[in-house]
Amino acid sequence: MRRIRRKVAVVGAGLTLFMRRALETGKELSYYAASQALESAGLRLRDIEAVVVSSGPDAFDGVHMKGEWLSDGAGGYCKPIMRSYVGGGSGVFSIIHGWYMVASGMFDTVLVVAEEKMSSCQPHPQGAFLTIFDHTLERPLGPNLLWIFALEQSRYMHTYGISNEEIALVSVKNKRNALNHPCAQVAAELTVQDVLSSEVVAWPVHRLMVSPVSDGAAAIVLASEHVAKRITDKPVWVEGVGWCLDTSYWGNRDLAYPRYVEYAARMAYEMAGIREPRKEIHVVEPYDPFAYKELHHLEGLLLAERGKAAEDLVNGRFDRDGELPSCPSGGLMGVGNPIAAAGLMKVCEIFWQLRGEAGKRQVPGNPKKGLAQAWGDLMQIGTVVVLGR
């Protein structure tokens, strides 16, 4: 990999409430998040040179070419604008997109906006997900989205001997962390027993191990080094980016280990000059649309030993005051899961954590480096960003 010379900083962030159903349209949600991110950076829209807009399947909204439709709300009026979309991985992919627009030298300021409004899709947004399955070999079997998660969790548990009590603890931790997040949709104080008493939707997955359907938006402002230093004394640098897509023949893959997340992480670590991620990453926001995914991803990110993330979790390593706070925001399990916005929410959280501005969610020890990761498509993409100050 070549050395990238131009540094890129995150200088502002904004977030709407995450809600099961918002009165606001996608454009309006985008506007809320984007204008808040600009305000927090002390910038106006006219200071922004280019825009990235990120959103999930057009089928959620029933609006074809949703990126263009959202562009006014994302501050894209008469600017170079780019849609960033890799399914669930989109939110973290969007900062990568914005990063290379600035790193290339093409632009000094880029506004990155991620929005999702899943509630419009009736009777359930899962209907939009059904079309990710192969039309000839899978859809005739009547699959639903829960299947692929349940199958992966089942293989993961079997391979490493992980119990559902351990998986349930992810829900407990994240929903509890989310009690301190002002945007949270499903924060709660629960016990492992509460989670395991919720109904089995697709064994081994219980209802409280699944993130909710959400509406919401998130935004960040990226700036080149000289602009960043002019407008803030606390720039947060994009130190590494990585992404990788595995095969869509998912029945041919090792479901117990997300190899593509590891490849994405290694790419980001190499760029960031990180040799020992477990020592050098101080706070992490792995993607947690289902409870087990946080553990699965921590292993792929090389932040836990293969098959040992559950043990680390039980020992408190990933608590907000643990050795490696994981999902201090509350994650998708606690804050909510408006797909693309949820990924960028994780980037916002690392930004606030590194600046010491995370309020009641602040992790101790003045973290210097953090990582956000998202995942998606047909369980095949990993998107990773390493931020530092």
Add this chain to the structure above:
Amino acid sequence: MARKRESSPQNPHDVGRVMREIPERPRGTPLKDQDIREGKVSLIAWKPHLEYRWDSGVAISRFLLGLKEGKILGVRCHSCGRTVTPPRAFCEWCFRPVDEWVELKDTGTVNTFSICYVTWDMKPLEIPQIPAVIEIDGTHPRVGFLHLLGGIGEKDVEAIRRRVRVGMRVQAVWKSPAERVGAITDILYFQPLE
């Protein structure tokens, strides 16, 4: 109108106040089901009418013809040495055409399974579906595809888990030759061999 939250000033030209953290009251107006039932918000409904006819492609067409004859076919790549199913026209690793078609057995091993109690729109299912990834015998490394397990005759998680486990040997249960049309559903399900 639904409950409206107070919000911070959002005039993009007023940059006097630089915010820290998330505002105490983030923007957004959550709706309740009641707001919709009582007609407090206006909604426009639309139902798309889209129809598709998908070509099965070069490789999968042949696979489907195999199913019609009661056979599971795979392909072999001499470059990486893999024998995989579902078949493909080219090896995605070596990026060259596959070398050989092979007939695999209709037996395999459960790689993973789930017991699903809801439909895609979250309606409860009385009889659960048991989706599984089946590693088909004769593939190397052992790979397979999504299908269903059947012939279990149980309904609740514990009873099914007593019958089904990862690593269990299974065999395809086929539709009768007259009923087969050249589709993945020509295999009704895989059932335990043990």
